[in-house]
Amino acid sequence: MKDNFSTQSDKYAKFRPAYPRELYDFLLSLVPGTQKAWDCGTGNGQVAQELANFFHQVFATDISQEQIKNAPPNGKIVYSVQKAENTSFPDNTFDLITVAQAIHWFDFNEFYKEVNRTIKHNGIIAVTGYGLMQTYREADLIIDDFYHNIIGPYWDKERRYIDDHYRYIPFPFYELESIQLENKFEWTLEHLIG
Numbered sequence: 001m002k003d004n005f006s007t008q009s010d011k012y013a014k015f016r017p018a019y020p021r022e023l024y025d026f027l028l029s030l031v032p033g034t035q036k037a038w039d040c041g042t043g044n045g046q047v048a049q050e051l052a053n054f055f056h057q058v059f060a061t062d063i064s065q066e067q068i069k070n071a072p073p074n075g076k077i078v079y080s081v082q083k084a085e086n087t088s089f090p091d092n093t094f095d096l097i098t099v100a101q102a103i104h105w106f107d108f109n110e111f112y113k114e115v116n117r118t119i120k121h122n123g124i125i126a127v128t129g130y131g132l133m134q135t136y137r138e139a140d141l142i143i144d145d146f147y148h149n150i151i152g153p154y155w156d157k158e159r160r161y162i163d164d165h166y167r168y169i170p171f172p173f174y175e176l177e178s179i180q181l182e183n184k185f186e187w188t189l190e191h192l193i194g
Contacts, residue, residue, distance in 0.1 A: 016046060019100065020181050023128065024050050030176065032122045033095040040084045040111075041102025045071030047128075051098065052076040059094075061087060085110035089118045101129040104161035108170045115173075125173060129162055130183065 028034070037055040039048040044067055048060035052074050061082040062068055068079045082088065084099075084106045097115055099106075115125050132147060134140055161169050 016044065017130065017133075017183060018046060019050070019128065019130075020183050022179070022181050024054065026179050027096060027098070027124065027126055028054055030124050030126075031096045032120065032124075036094050037096040037098065038089065038094045038118065039098045039100070041099050041105065042071065042079070043067045043100075043102070045074075045077065045079065047098055047100045048077050048079075049074060051096070055096070059089065085114055087114055087118065091117050092120050093118050095120055095123050097123065097125045099125070099127050101162070103127050103129075103166070103169060104158040112170075112172055124176075127166055127169070127171070129166055131162060131165060 034055045035057070037048075037051045037058045039045070039051060039058060039060045042048050042060035042062045043064075045060050048058050049072060051058045056076070058074075058077045060068075060071065060077055060079050061084070062079075063081065063083055065081050068081055071077075071079055080088075084102075097119055103111070119125065132143065135143070
């Protein structure tokens with residue numbers, strides 16, 4: 001697993017887009033219970049913070065100590081530095097396992113073994129992410145050119161999974177029909193650049 005996010009974790013925590021409330025409502029409609037959730041690849045704990053509003057306890061893991069340091073404290077969240085593929089959690093622990101914009105960095109086979117070991121019967125694993133933003137046509141053309149032609153050759157090869165909206169990741173679980181969500185923000189130029 002790569003750690004591309006430790007060096008600027010404070011900026012990651014400040015500028016990373018949040019997920020819409022509808023995502024959490026959808027997940028809550030699927031889970032068998034709300035005892036324990038695991039937010040794997042938590043980064044700065046963004047999803048874990050939201051899950052803590054609904055679950056009795058949330059475990060949030062990341063390989064980056066710097067990312068964990070930028071996560072806001074919450075009495076219902078236990079943060080720890082652990083690899084997705086090898087955790088210290090007991091068997092059959094979680095009602096929900098989330099991976100937000102991170103699964104493409106994992107060793108799929110080893111991670112899925114860990115999911116199978118730690119998830120409860122009828123538990124849910126939810127893999128989420130987001131693609132390029134859209135603003136208005138003229139700006140989108142500039143952003144698209146920058147993304148594909150200027151920095152495109154420098155992206156890690158795993159980035160293709162994001163560009164394909166995770167449609168082609170190996171996923172050895174029964175797939176439920178997912179929902180498409182839209183995130184709308186009003187950002188300052190500073191936030192957009194960040």
